Every structure is written in structure tokens, then in C-alpha cells.
Amino acid sequence: MTSTAVSAGPSRSYYVKFVLLLVLWVAVLMYVATMIVPDGYWYSYFSVDYTQGFIRRGLAGEILGLFPDDQYFVGLAVLRWIPTLLFTLGLAAVAWSITVRTGGSERSWLLALLIPVLPFGFAFGLFSARTDLLGATALTVFAIAVATVNTRRATLIVCSIYGVATAVLPLIHEATVFLFGLGTIAALTVLARGLSTGAFRVCAALAVGPGIVAALAVTVFGGRGKSAALCQMVPHGGMNHPMAGNPTPEQLLRGFYYEVDYHEWMCRAILPLFDQSFSDALRFVGSIGVVALLGSTVYGLVLLAVSMYAIGEVSGVPVARFRDALMARRAAIVVGVVLILPVFLSGVDWIRWWVIIAYDLGIVFLLFAGVRPDIDQPPTRRSVRVLTVVAIVLALIPMGIIPGFGAPVPM
Template structure:
């Protein structure tokens, strides 16, 4: 039976408000197309993103070797075509995952709050800019988390929840062979999903599901850390063909350089062989200790700046989703009923990323993603999201959406040994 707010929402929006949301949707669409155009024709970073697929198992067991096995050896004629395809497939699949969340929100009822949250998903820091400019194999892990959480809202039996958790864990274990960070990035989201979206589980069942969700991937990550060959960069480099490819940041050292590049006054092409051998492949020879030293070498000011930027992004993201959904974050946390040990364990999984990878903003955006995916599906079942929003919220919404579009934190570049 529908609640009174849901019944009222089905009566439709006023023309004025429908026009507001329609205009925001059109603006987001145009903004999305602009970002894709910029990524393709203005400031492409494909030379970096396809490098995730350069290494395979030809020279032994190494980090991210499965990624290379999927697209083929870098010396093969079809490597660049396949790698470019995978780079954009990851973007498309991730955007479809966010679209699935939006569809879930709007399927039962299209209240104003639901519409606002659905539109926000595209512009949040982990939205479209992140999908386009952070098109690493990580995005496949993010989609796996979305599918797990959607499944948890659709099943009720303990056996089904256990099965979903185990399947997620198995998928993440495989994906960890493409990028070991996947095993660490989405554990928090999986645990929150089990605790909040499947609240009928007993504590023992919750612990079992958490173990099934994070255990396999963590095991693979530990195996990679312990047994992966750290002497492969030279061997792989010898197989990388010479090919000129656009590398924007190789020549952009100042703001005038950026203007000259954007206006076409100067071009920035480099031999892909020289670039990947000189910058990227060396990270495959790094041990965990090397990663820690690399982070330390960056210096405290840069790390603090990256951390603060990420914290601001997380805070603004959670505040926006909570405010426009009408569901308080306090009630979300209250669903844990004091069961903080498992979420704390999920959060601790992220610590190795911070100590071996310099892009702390990126890791904090992953935290925001983990929490928001679960929060949105939790809010989907709350009556508050079907209540009429205050006029102030309706007036603020276009400006908040525009603010996220004008300051896209998802463009923050990656770096460090866990690149």
C-alpha cells in the first residue's frame, strides 16, 4: 500500500517545477557531452588510462596481469584498439550503474526528492567526470558494489543474501587481478550494504556475509603483494611498440602552456614506448615499502591538501544527498544499531591505499561512493523521500547541481604506486 506522500507525488509536479527539473536535466546532459568531448578531443588522458592494460602474464605472475590478458599483449597489432575500447567500456558500464541507481529511485514513485537525488548522482564527485577521467579497472569494482546493493534490496532470505555476498566476493577476487586496489576500495560499501540493506540478518549471518564479501578479494590482494614479480618493467618495456600518442601534460608546465595547448598553438605528442617505459612501468617494480617511500617523498603539505580536498568533497556529497532526499544521515547511521566493528574493518581496508598511493582525494571519493550507494538505496525505502520538499530546497537545487558541475572533483588525477 502506498503512503500518503507517495500518492500525492503520483499526482504530478507543477509545470513550473517540472520545467526546473527538466532544465537541470538538459544542463546535465549538455555538461556530460562536453566532458566526453573534452576527454576525446581537447585534453585526452588515454595514454595514461590504457597503460593499465600494458602488463600481462607473459613474463610471470605480476600485478594487474589479468587486465593485460583481457586486451592482449602490448606488442599485438590490436592492443591499442582493444585498450581504448576497454577504457571507454569501463566508463559506459559505470555510468549505466549510476543509471541503475537512479532507475531504482524513480521506478516506484517520482517524487520531487527522488528526482533531485537521481539527477545529483550524475554530478557528484564520483559521477560523470570520475567515470570519464578515472576510467581505470576500479570502475568495474564500483559496478559490482552497485549490483550487490541492488540485489540486497530485492532479496529477503538469509540464504539469498549469503549467496549475493559470496558472488560479490568472487567477482572482486577476479577483479583484484586486474587492479589490486579493487579488493580494498569497496569493502566498506559491501559491509554497509549487508548491515543496512539486509537488516533482518542475525549478527552471525552478518559476519558471514561480510567475510564472504571482502575475504576473497583481500586474499588475492595479499597474494599479489607477496608473490607478484617485481622485476618485469624492463621485460615489458622491450615489447612496447613505438607509436606517437597525445600526452597533454608532458608539455603543459604552466597556465600559458595550457592556453597554448587548448588553442592549438602547440601540440603535445610523445612516443608511447618512451612515455610508458619512463613513467608508468617502473611502478611494477615497486614493493609495498617503495610505495610508502614514494608517498613520504611527496611531502606533508601536498598530502594534507589532497586529504582536505577529499574531506570537503565527502562532506558536501553526503550533505547534498541527505538534504535533498529528506533522509537524515543520523537515521542512516542509526540503522547500524551500534554495530560499528564491521564498518570500521571495511574502512581500515582503505588504509593501505593511503600509505602507498599519493592521491588521497581519490581514495576519499571512493569512501563517498561506498556510503552514498548504500544511503541512496536506504533512502529509497524511507517515507521522507516522498514528502514534498520545502521551497528553499527547490530553489537551492539548481545552484547546488551547478556548483558540483563547475567544480568537478572527479577530475582529480590518480598517482602513486597503486595507480
């Protein structure tokens, strides 16, 4: 539908100022991430391998094993940044897809500027640098590929290749397929072309099925009760953990260094979790309390609504149109929602799960909006104003970096 609102596209200076402020914002976040947030938590995702048998997340430790033994902490320092780097490249690929690849209308450039500051944008990738971000990157590549190919045969090939990735990634992070199953199904529903009901089901099975099988294998056959043996495999070494030193805000701003022993921290704070069964995880989530979980849910719903609203307003594509496209295969979307429920039941980071839901739907909405005729219409004053306000608010208050209310911090 052609917009009847008065066009008020931003000037060249608007873009220059926006980009400069964006670069400054990224620099500030990088300072906080490197000087205040302890790297050790991200290291922990690579510190368990298959030496003690088949165990969850063991493949990540095998990747660390490619580094020489005397370069253990060098390897961790490198691998710690890989999820964030790939996630950021994925966001950049989405921005490229909706601008350069589609002709670069003014609205598409505004939408590209919005992406980094969204609740599931750069700050999330930086402060939630877990290995499940590899699944987010895989979903991004999959969604772009599905939106690009034109034939059913090509779509089936894309789904098959993606299925191989979903089969491997649960060996690095067991929840990957459950976290990004909704996004996978949404991408097939909204972005794939010319799929009959039967072809859609085959594609969905090829894309998600292998990952579900792999995740169930990890759940059923993954070793437990081995935390003591795993502890012996972790070497001693210094780790900067500023918050463990109870610093003042002034000390944090200046750059506060407080060293703890990585071996002792892992054995105390992380490895006991590897002994938990699913029922133990259920009880752990329940111990957080109804108030905290309900608060996380409300916060997450607001975060999801802000993401959808911002994308819709800046792109000019109504959220209702995206919703209608999703509802074309309502039963499949319900399956995608059901897939993520075990994560809520077994993990306390409820806000983070909502951020990932926003990512699942947001990436697909961005690519969907990028090929709608609405995005070729000149931006209105309202669109520019929404982008400006949302960018300022989300830059100052990055909503997506809080994992959940009431969740214990590993100290």
C-alpha cells in the first residue's frame, strides 16, 4: 500500500551522526565487556570435553583441544569471542540482505541502522556470548538462504544442509535446536517460496529433525555425576573476575582487576551443574519463585513487543501483515513455540529465552520486510522519529542483556 504520509527522510548529516554515535556506543560496550564482565563464564562453555565420556557440550571442549596444552588459556581467550563475532556477522548479513541486495531504499537503510540496537542486537551478542549464539548465526544464514532461493529443490537442499548444522550444534550447546526451532519454522513459513504442505513438512523435518535427535541423545546418554572428574581436567590459571572483588562503581569505571583461580571457580560455580538431571533442573527453576519468573515473563513480552513495533514502524510494514504471514501455517508455528518450552522448564534465564524468541521472529520479520513494497516508500517523519527514540532508549538501556530476574550469578 502506498503511504499517504508526508515524506521526511533524514538528511545526510543524520546518517553521519547516527553512525558515529553507533560506533561510540559499540566502543563503550566493548570496554565494559572486556574490563568488567568476567571472561571466565564464557570460557566455561569450552572447558568440558569427551575425556570422561559422552557428555553435554563436550564437542566445544574438543575444539579447545585443537590448541596445545600450554596454550589452554590462549585458546579460551580466542574461542570466547567466536560466538559474538559470528553473531555480529550474522546481523550484518541481514542488514546487507535488506539494503544492498534489495536495491537500498531509504527505509531499508534506516532499518539497517536499527538492527544493532534492537534487544536482540549487538549488545545481546556481546553480553550473552554463549555458544548457543552459533545456532543464532546458523538460523540467520538459513533464513537468508531460504529467502534467496526460488525453487522447491533448492529449498530442500538448504534445509538438508541446515539440518546437518542443527545435528552438530547440540553437541556444543544442547538447547540450540529448541531455542531456534521457532525461527526455523517461521523462516520456512514466511520466506520460502512455492512450498506445498507436503514439501513444507519435509523441509521442516530436514531442518529441525536432526537437531532434535541429537539433543535428545545428549539428554538421554550424556554422562552425569562426573563433576569431580571433570574438575580434575581443568587447569589452574588466573582469571579476571572484577565482581568477585566487590569493587566500587568508581573502581569499575577506572578498570578494576581482581584475579581468581579458574580451576577453583569452575569446580565451585559451574561443574556441579553438569550433574543435574532434567528433574533437578525443573526444581532449580521452581526455586527461583513465581514473582521472579512472572517478572521475567512480563519483561520479555515487553521486549518482544518493542522489537516487533520498532521493525514495523521503521520498515513501514505493519506487524499485522507479518503476523498474518505466520498464521498461514498456524499449526507449524505452534510446534515451534512448543519446542522452546523445555528450555523455559529447565533454565532460569527466562528473559534470555524471550530475547531469543524476539530474535527468532525478528530476523524473519526483517527479511520479510526487506522485500515488501512498503519498504520502497519514502520514510515518514514518524518512521524517523521512532528510529531515533528507540535507538536512544535501547542504546542507553540495552534491554536484552539481562538474563533473568532472580537467577543466581556464578561467583
